[in-house]
Amino acid sequence: MSAAPIxxxxxxxxxxxxxxxVAAALAVSGLVVIGIGESPLEATALLLRGALGSAEGIGFxxxxxxxxxxxxxxxxxxxxxxxxxIGGEGQATIAGIFxxxxxxxxxxxxxxxxxxxxxLAAAAGGALYGFIPGWLQATRxxxxxxxxxxxNFLAATLTVYLLVEVIGKPGSMQPExxxxxxxxxxxxxxxLLAPLGITLxxxxxNSAFLLALAALxxxxxxxxxxxxxxxxxxxxxxxxxxxxxxxxxxxxxxVAMAISGALAGGLAVNEVxxxxxxxxxDFTAGYGFVGIAVALMGRGHPVGVALAALLFGVLYQGxxxxxxxxxxxxxxxxxxxxxxxxxxxxALDGLFRRAVAAxxxxxxxx
Amino acid sequence: MDAIxxxxxxxxxxxxxxxxxxxxxxxxxWSERAGVVDIGLEGKMLxxxxxxxxxxxxxxxxxxxxxxGILASVMLSLVHGFAAITWRGNQIVSGVAINMLAAGLTVIxxxxxxxxxxxxxxxxxxxxxxxxxxxxxQTLREQVPGFGLIYDEVISGQSAPAYLALLAVVLTAxxxxxxxxxxxxxxxxxxxxxxDTAGISVAGLRYSAVIICGxxxxxxxxxxxxxxxxxxxxxxxxxxxxxxxxxxxxANWRPWPALWACLLFxxxxxxAIRLQGVALPxxxxxxxxxxxxLPYLMTVILLAGFIGRSTPPKAAGLPYVKER
Numbered sequence: 307m308s309a310a311p312i313x314x315x316x317x318x319x320x321x322x323x324x325x326x327x328v329a330a331a332l333a334v335s336g337l338v339v340i341g342i343g344e345s346p347l348e349a350t351a352l353l354l355r356g357a358l359g360s361a362e363g364i365g366f367x368x369x370x371x372x373x374x375x376x377x378x379x380x381x382x383x384x385x386x387x388x389x390x391x392i393g394g395e396g397q398a399t400i401a402g403i404f405x406x407x408x409x410x411x412x413x414x415x416x417x418x419x420x421x422x423x424x425x426l427a428a429a430a431g432g433a434l435y436g437f438i439p440g441w442l443q444a445t446r447x448x449x450x451x452x453x454x455x456x457x458n459f460l461a462a463t464l465t466v467y468l469l470v471e472v473i474g475k476p477g478s479m480q481p482e483x484x485x486x487x488x489x490x491x492x493x494x495x496x497x498l499l500a501p502l503g504i505t506l507x508x509x510x511x512n513s514a515f516l517l518a519l520a521a522l523x524x525x526x527x528x529x530x531x532x533x534x535x536x537x538x539x540x541x542x543x544x545x546x547x548x549x550x551x552x553x554x555x556x557x558x559x560x561v562a563m564a565i566s567g568a569l570a571g572g573l574a575v576n577e578v579x580x581x582x583x584x585x586x587x588d589f590t591a592g593y594g595f596v597g598i599a600v601a602l603m604g605r606g607h608p609v610g611v612a613l614a615a616l617l618f619g620v621l622y623q624g625x626x627x628x629x630x631x632x633x634x635x636x637x638x639x640x641x642x643x644x645x646x647x648x649x650x651x652x653a654l655d656g657l658f659r660r661a662v663a664a665x666x667x668x669x670x671x672x
Numbered sequence: 673m674d675a676i677x678x679x680x681x682x683x684x685x686x687x688x689x690x691x692x693x694x695x696x697x698x699x700x701x702w703s704e705r706a707g708v709v710d711i712g713l714e715g716k717m718l719x720x721x722x723x724x725x726x727x728x729x730x731x732x733x734x735x736x737x738x739x740x741g742i743l744a745s746v747m748l749s750l751v752h753g754f755a756a757i758t759w760r761g762n763q764i765v766s767g768v769a770i771n772m773l774a775a776g777l778t779v780i781x782x783x784x785x786x787x788x789x790x791x792x793x794x795x796x797x798x799x800x801x802x803x804x805x806x807x808x809x810q811t812l813r814e815q816v817p818g819f820g821l822i823y824d825e826v827i828s829g830q831s832a833p834a835y836l837a838l839l840a841v842v843l844t845a846x847x848x849x850x851x852x853x854x855x856x857x858x859x860x861x862x863x864x865x866x867x868d869t870a871g872i873s874v875a876g877l878r879y880s881a882v883i884i885c886g887x888x889x890x891x892x893x894x895x896x897x898x899x900x901x902x903x904x905x906x907x908x909x910x911x912x913x914x915x916x917x918x919x920x921x922x923a924n925w926r927p928w929p930a931l932w933a934c935l936l937f938x939x940x941x942x943x944a945i946r947l948q949g950v951a952l953p954x955x956x957x958x959x960x961x962x963x964x965x966l967p968y969l970m971t972v973i974l975l976a977g978f979i980g981r982s983t984p985p986k987a988a989g990l991p992y993v994k995e996r
Contacts, residue, residue, distance in 0.1 A: 448975035645772030
């Protein structure tokens, strides 16, 4: 991101600026709610009750959060290398194809072997589809932003082709694969925790959530505690200095894009293997783009990503409940909020930094 | 139908499918030649389509719809300009934000106002741009074989925004190449510091480029909702803004090649529709998706330098910071 010349204390930079921009984004979204003739306060109350007011609501919230953790981390890792990966949707789509093929073709294997293999297949598919744009940028100079946009569309058309012509369920009008075998899917959380004496209502929340938590820790360790992470951050901060230090920016570009793609593949693990149990068209449903908002809000740090993903999980689940009570406020409200957050926390970062600086040092505003 | 009639029909539908691409490509070209990368073409067209459909339905005038479409699109352009020029924010991030805002807002407002799942009321009569029959269309069709048919089917009978889009290409090429404003605008995309040194406002030039970009996206979006369809459908731009972006890259940021790239991509779309379920002799049935994927695939291959070389404006995507 562009370095703003405004100096701020670290706590203000990492916590206050994102908070202020998110608050402003929510305020703008409140104006939209007023604009369509509803009360934002009532809407907020309904939304919070829907997302956090019951065990079932929390289950759904955490299920959505899982998706946002994966896509948010994917964007964040690329950010650290100074790359903008808009291709989360496409990478997750390819990961979904890989996972579905593994689940269908390796079905004779026992579950204990099949599920990890399918997860690895998803990660490999995402990594491959992230690696190619990285490789093209590193060796051929084509910009990763444009390539990943084009790759999103290519992945979508490939899925349509595969589902309609090749691996679609025979005799089905729906473009979808046959359902996976019962041992080829992830365990729902309410079944996973039942032996421990914890009874939960049945929700789409599944063991992919634990995988997402592990991914948060792994990304933290990778970025801030490993040699490779140091190299990634160095290339992101200054590729030329990195080259002088003996780090190859080309290699890091490819590696970072591959890791980013593998993380985006987590979305496919949660959706395809955890919830749908088959490959559907458009299962990525825009989660990849919201991941950009999550990464920007979370300042690229796993803790921030986790909090931002939780916020979007609440918005998604609460938004779904809200649209039952208030049909005029559809799920698309979350897309608007995501857009405003990307605008405020990302593109207008400078504006908010200046506002916060003025707030902290009244009188001598920068 | 004989071959020439089939050709005329496919060419006609290619042109119809190219018009929104053409508007958005010219829009992107203006913005990027001035150094402001815009991946928000899609969102601006979507908002324009929505605003145009709403106002055309309320006022009963397609031209009022065009005005509203342009206005809405320019407003979003100014948001992009404010973030990218005034606050030197990341232009890609701003573009993504604009696309998401547009996708969400149009559905929410459409649903709240009309309650038809985001659709707007169907446009009829003067609320929709009709076909304009050029002079002698009928006479030429009857008297000149070949060309007469093409003239009647393809050149004549398009709607007003389609002709405006073509005019936009001519104007873009002329203004960018032959006027002082155009020269300065191109300079600001290559070397803003030099323009600044000459005492010309970098921000002023970039804002004018961004506004022109908004006007053209407005035209493209309006065409989609008020001419090609009879109303707004959620997500009706369906990636056209990105194909336009691909066309700009394909054309190496030049107006006339961009026209051909748009016609090519529109033509591919028309052929894909035409070939649906048709078995070609010797090849068999070509999957429609393969043809649909071609514009994206060709752009990636071009960008990778396997065919030709792409040379974007040097300062594209870079905010200008005045030295102190």
